Amino acid sequence: MQHPPAVAVRGLEKTYPGGTRAIDGIDFTVEQGEFFGFLGPNGAGKTTTIKILATLLPKSAGRVEVAGIDIDRDARGVRASIGVALQEVGLDDLSKGRDFLVLQGRLYGVGRAEANRRADELLELVGLSGVGKRKIGSYSGGMRRRIDLAGALMHEPGILFLDEPTSGLDPQSRLAIWEHLEQLNAQGVTVMLTTQHMDEADRLCRRLAIIDHGRLVTEGSPSALKAGVGGDVVRVSFGHMESPDGRTDAALGALRQLPAVREADTTPDGLTATVDDGGTAAPAILRALNDVEVPVANLAVTRPSLDDVFLHHTGREIREADADEDAESRVWGQWMGVNRR
């Protein structure tokens, strides 16, 4: 039996009233059971996309199917099949954690007894069992994200949309959320999240789309994206030599003979080589240098990061891209998301 993709987006565009073009024609597909990431700086169009997929925001053009349902045809059907946790958390501070969960379940048509059972189960899962009877207003930032995530899971959705699920959290809370998400994905839940954190995308997502200025820049698995940027870099610094004249040239020549080495160059204290795979190239490099009797003091392999991927495709670092963004206009942009006039 052929399953429809969890998300299928074709030619999606969004222009806000006032002319801001938040999404400029994007296509992507998320298969069922995937862990898919939308990576980009603030203001790239990530939140707008998630809000459109979740039926909270109308699109300007394009076609979107979620869980095999056209969002224009049956928005309620889409809403019933997905769980959503947005960046502006939208919690009810005066409500107790457990009451919030039960209500979430009820709103999605879960029966009373089942909603109560699920609430306890999920409080346990996200490590909030002890504070279920406390008002959400008294929760810390990490606890709020966790109760929100639990709320999105009350009706056991097959697809989960998360907008920056860990932004602003301390490392421990981030790790806890990551573990919950990995566990859910292992149980078959399709997860699509947005993030501006490279480490998060790298750890969680099996496939990534990089978005910048409302356009998809590139798409693929984190390792394929990194491999596309270029190979690993091996840096060698030489040890003490009695008569160093000509030795550097000999070493460079030896390295350039190696099939694993794509490029090699000298540095003030040694050599640098670009290779496909640092793990297998490093021993060969050491052997070649030994053969020409060049002592090695230090050898380091650096792999390209997703930062390099972003830099490679956009010409900017993601942090710089963030700095470009006017924080105020972003907040209002999101606000206008609900306030569609």
Place this chain on the structure above:
Amino acid sequence: MLILRESSYIYVRNLKTWLAQPTMIVAAVFSSAVMYLFFGEPLRGITGLPGFPASDYQAFLTAMVIVMAVVFSGSDMAMVLLTDIMSGYVDKLLLSPVNRFSILLGTLAIGATRAIAQVVAIVLVATAIGVRFEGGIVGILAVIVATTLLGIAMGCVGLIIAVRTRSVQVTVNSWLLFMPLAFLTSAFMPRDLITGWFQFAVGLNPIEYILVAVRTIIIDGWIWEHIVPGFWVLLGTSAVLVAAATYEYRRATN
């Protein structure tokens, strides 16, 4: 009746939110007690004016205390709703598969509940200070029903303000809008004894007719010629405001 069940979930949540803020409830009850204290006792001499329709000024004031409390609750409702919009909670509701109108109903129902709670509290205070309700028990029930409907109507005004402006600044100050509705009335002095532009303005204020009907039931009993206009005005105003709020709400959530 899925829509009723869904509305009841939203309603219970709104009720819990309201009950979780006891200051709001205390303020609603105490403001009425303070009204009697400030205006009832010191101004009771007014009843001696020729043509004044009541001998007990506290009884005369009771209608004003009730109507004013309910009118100003519209401003509270606007703030409550705006808080939910700003916190993103409304989005959370809109993300769920519940019918849009369940959310609206659950919200307006809380306006009704607040009105009932306020009126009951005021009736108890009034009874405690010796006000006699000429309309009897049925009269008290009629007053409760009428002000409940007024509570819904004012909740609609609050909803329109919150949804339209989405501004804390405007919403916090929206009581200014309710002030003429509450004060351009014969609240303190019968209309016949008011003069000039004020009398003219009072004649244009729909709340005035509702106030007169409520007051008549309290101080005179069932004098239909004073009650019927208020009944129609209340019905008409509520219908228009519910329709307007539904329209605004639809526009904001589609």
